[in-house]
Amino acid sequence: MAPAEVLADNARTCTAGTTLRLSAPEASQGSLLLIELKSAKPLAGVQGDWGGRTVPMWREGTDEAKRRGLLGVDLEKAPGEYELKITGETASGEKMSCSVKVPVRQGRFATERLQVGKEFVEPSPEQVKRANEERQKLRDIFDSATPERLWDGPFRIPLDGVTTGSNFGKRRILNGNPGSPHGGADLPGVTGTTVHAAQRGKVALAEELFFSGNTVVLDHGLGIYTFYGHLSEIDVKAGDVLEAGTVLGKVGATGRVTGPHLHWGLTVERARVNPMLLVKLLVNSPEVPPRKKSSKRRTR
Template structure:
């Protein structure tokens, strides 16, 4: 009897079913710095959102229902987190569902790097002012949820092997720094860099730390960042298709050599972009 009761509770945690349709979560257990996908099979909602870890994540309509991405920030503590979903269905506003997402703590590796001191600890007032101004601009962009959801698939920007992984704890010139908020690819200089998904260019320029950088807004609070580019082949305001060339690999900004740094923010939560590649494969579009 206890086994039957436990199995019934487990089903409630992993899927929520109503007369109108079914809501499922995949996967049900993720690491900090990862993402999960909510899938609603049923009438396409007029609107909807999921509340998870003090953040709100919008649903994107699909022909057979809707989907929503959830993000567990790199620093989110391990634990069981409730997900509260509200869907406004045609003729049935305010449909609610409750699920649970388990977040595990993944211990990250430590990486030691050596760079010119001027790139690690600049002291010039004009450089410090520039860094602060650029940091504020990044923060303002990542905090916005302006566009409707544009993404469907999520692609690797280059085909080359990865170098530094997401979340690695970096020590630059023996000084601890913030963890690596993206993935590095060991790509030769000049390699074309592709847009990971359909999106609008909201930032394209040269920055102190990230060099020539492009940021795409994929809607619903999802952004992708491409840094250290040799050149930029798009302009702010331009709408790019998934797979479109936005620049070429370089070594601009604070860099030890040619490579692509690729980062993702979802509702300003830092997540591993390769997780989205696996979660949103091209054939699902």
């Protein structure tokens, strides 16, 4: 099924000759919408804005009049209606703009109530200090966006043979105190299972962290990052550029976990979204690649 067949028709305002389509008429917390923009004329520059945050937009294929984008809705974004604004210029210098109101619904996430010993709820002051420093380090990474798109084509689930992930958005209430929601999808796997890069990207972080144990963060460009946690082994180092599917480490149970699995996260312009949705959204290229010179399709 091509994404174009499921695109819904939102109320929107666009300058003449421009159409904007979204993969769904509304979004929910932690979800992701695919944007398809088509202009009557070739486009030069295009920028997207979603409540003050940049929306990653790119040209895929050879059609200069088309752009794609990803609208990431953070897991904890307050439900309501938000304006998506896309502005730009055509190659001949005319201004172009589109705006659409996108409703954000509350996400449906599981809640788990646990009673555990105090030592599991209250980390030591040193552990708190370490965890805070690491949180800031991750925030600094997610706050920066590499301007080039480093990937091309669809994203894959990092474990072979796995088709579902669980626990995204799940809220844990430990001894009556709500913790922060689970920001990724947990993929089943035994210790030692190879973990593959979901797409091409540059290793932004490869080290042991307090909560997520041995962790790799991949920068795919345009503010899009994937996160791989609890690894038993890391096979890459910061700065490496990995091709799609490269083995970056092995499944494990490092960090604060009860058993081996892969914690897989996705951040789009700082919004924590369900990574499983990205795999589904980018399944098809927007157009058939040209037959000649098929090796030169990368556009940026």
